[in-house]
Amino acid sequence: MPWEKQFDEDKVLDKAMRAFWQRGFKGTSMKDLVAETGLNPGSIYAAFKDKEHLFQLCLAKYEQQTTQSMGKLENTYSPRDAILSLFDTLIAEVDGGGESCGCFIMNSVLEARPEDDEVTQIIQRSLAQVETLICNLIRKGQEVGEIPADVDPDQTARLIQGLLAAARLMARAKRDHPFIKESREHAENFLS
Amino acid sequence: MPWEKQFDEDKVLDKAMRAFWQRGFKGTSMKDLVAETGLNPGSIYAAFKDKEHLFQLCLAKYEQQTTQSMGKLENTYSPRDAILSLFDTLIAEVDGGGESCGCFIMNSVLEARPEDDEVTQIIQRSLAQVETLICNLIRKGQEVGEIPADVDPDQTARLIQGLLAAARLMARAKRDHPFIKESREHAENFLS
DNA sequence: TTGAGTATTGAATGATCGTTCAATATAACG
DNA sequence: CGTTATATTGAACGATCATTCAATACTCAA
Numbered sequence: 172m173p174w175e176k177q178f179d180e181d182k183v184l185d186k187a188m189r190a191f192w193q194r195g196f197k198g199t200s201m202k203d204l205v206a207e208t209g210l211n212p213g214s215i216y217a218a219f220k221d222k223e224h225l226f227q228l229c230l231a232k233y234e235q236q237t238t239q240s241m242g243k244l245e246n247t248y249s250p251r252d253a254i255l256s257l258f259d260t261l262i263a264e265v266d267g268g269g270e271s272c273g274c275f276i277m278n279s280v281l282e283a284r285p286e287d288d289e290v291t292q293i294i295q296r297s298l299a300q301v302e303t304l305i306c307n308l309i310r311k312g313q314e315v316g317e318i319p320a321d322v323d324p325d326q327t328a329r330l331i332q333g334l335l336a337a338a339r340l341m342a343r344a345k346r347d348h349p350f351i352k353e354s355r356e357h358a359e360n361f362l363s
Numbered sequence: 364m365p366w367e368k369q370f371d372e373d374k375v376l377d378k379a380m381r382a383f384w385q386r387g388f389k390g391t392s393m394k395d396l397v398a399e400t401g402l403n404p405g406s407i408y409a410a411f412k413d414k415e416h417l418f419q420l421c422l423a424k425y426e427q428q429t430t431q432s433m434g435k436l437e438n439t440y441s442p443r444d445a446i447l448s449l450f451d452t453l454i455a456e457v458d459g460g461g462e463s464c465g466c467f468i469m470n471s472v473l474e475a476r477p478e479d480d481e482v483t484q485i486i487q488r489s490l491a492q493v494e495t496l497i498c499n500l501i502r503k504g505q506e507v508g509e510i511p512a513d514v515d516p517d518q519t520a521r522l523i524q525g526l527l528a529a530a531r532l533m534a535r536a537k538r539d540h541p542f543i544k545e546s547r548e549h550a551e552n553f554l555s
Numbered sequence: 556t557t558g559a560g561t562a563t564t565g566a567a568t569g570a571t572c573g574t575t576c577a578a579t580a581t582a583a584c585g
Numbered sequence: 586c587g588t589t590a591t592a593t594t595g596a597a598c599g600a601t602c603a604t605t606c607a608a609t610a611c612t613c614a615a
Contacts, residue, residue: 175581175582177581200571200572200573201572201573201574202571202572202573212573212574212575213574213575213576216573216574216575221573221574222573222574
């Protein structure tokens with residue numbers, strides 16, 4: 172019988188994801204992917220069809236990863252703190268000196284052409300999913316009495332999502348932009 | 364004596380700007396620029412040095428254009444309405460069905476590599492400039508009594524700028540995303 | 556009218572892009 | 586051990602990339 176794959180498909184996907192995340196689809200060449208995954212071109216094409224499809228897989232993986240890690244927050248923090256921790260993570264990133272490459276999904280928004288249906292769908296699905304997760308956290312916070320009952324969960328979820336997106340964008344433009352830390356304070360205000 | 368240029372350098376710059384604005388630096392090939400400006404490769408290189416430099420000129424032109432048009436708002440609207448009109452323009456864009464390509468500067472944030480000093484500088488300068496313009500509008504609004512005196516002009520200016528950036532990002536992801544219109548309402552709240 | 560000087564032209568350049576494929580290596584089965 | 590089936594290899598492909606440059610077109614001063 173055949174020969175088993177020599178590489179861990181998931182680890183390779185992870186390395187490719189990081190590359191696309193940092194430099195985007197067009198900014199990441201097949202040569203880059205070959206260098207960073209350690210695979211040969213042929214192996215990549217055998218395993219992932221082509222660059223476009225590999226990119227979509229990475230985007231989907233990121234979506235899944237994000238959903239998972241937000242689910243974990245729900246178990247380690249109170250609802251309100253879980254939301255604020257999203258900002259804290261970003262703040263810690265920029266304070267740590269490491270380059271923040273923002274949100275892979277949001278980065279892809281600007282690069283994706285409108286006619287690119289597959290990517291557009293993943294993006295819209297991810298946005299909706301994160302919005303829902305935040306919304307549920309707000310609702311839970313309201314049940315616990317941690318968040319005022321008069322805040323509109325849906326609208327506020329979108330506002331938090333928007334603030335976070337903006338903060339990550341600013342972080343990329345200027346690591347120490349005041350808005351990054353201010354965005355957390357704003358979020359705090361919206362939830363009290 | 365020599366032969367005068369056959370093309371209007373400023374119009375060509377404008378067409379190139381539109382191309383880079385829509386599709387980004389990497390997404391716009393020299394072939395595209397040749398097609399859309401009507402110039403030949405050689406003429407482009409003679410006039411603008413190379414693609415990178417042309418891009419920087421476009422970015423600078425956009426910065427200047429933005430500053431100018433925001434200056435005009437100051438004369439046609441009250442300070443508070445001038446700020447809100449920034450959101451109205453975006454809302455009108457997406458309602459009109461036309462594709463909104465966001466803010467050229469913000470789009471470039473994600474594509475620019477950190478070591479690209481020239482582009483990074485233009486971006487940071489533009490961000491600071493717009494922030495200042497909004498800040499001044501807020502201060503004027505406070506003098507007129509249109510905006511409460513207890514809002515922090517600097518911090519609120521950054522918040523408005525962030526909201527607008529997020530709204531434009533969302534517009535690109537989903538033309539009818541609720542956040543686009545909500546961002547205007549939020550801005551209204553922050554200014555009352 | 557002519558010569559000097561510059562703008563324009565667009566084919567050609569080498570580099571890099573994404574992708575393919577014939578050759579080779581490996582592992583399980585008979 | 587030999588056969589079979591699949592994985593891996595990496596050189597090579599055509600397309601496209603940004604860029605160049607010799608040839609040509611043009612204007613103006615002389």
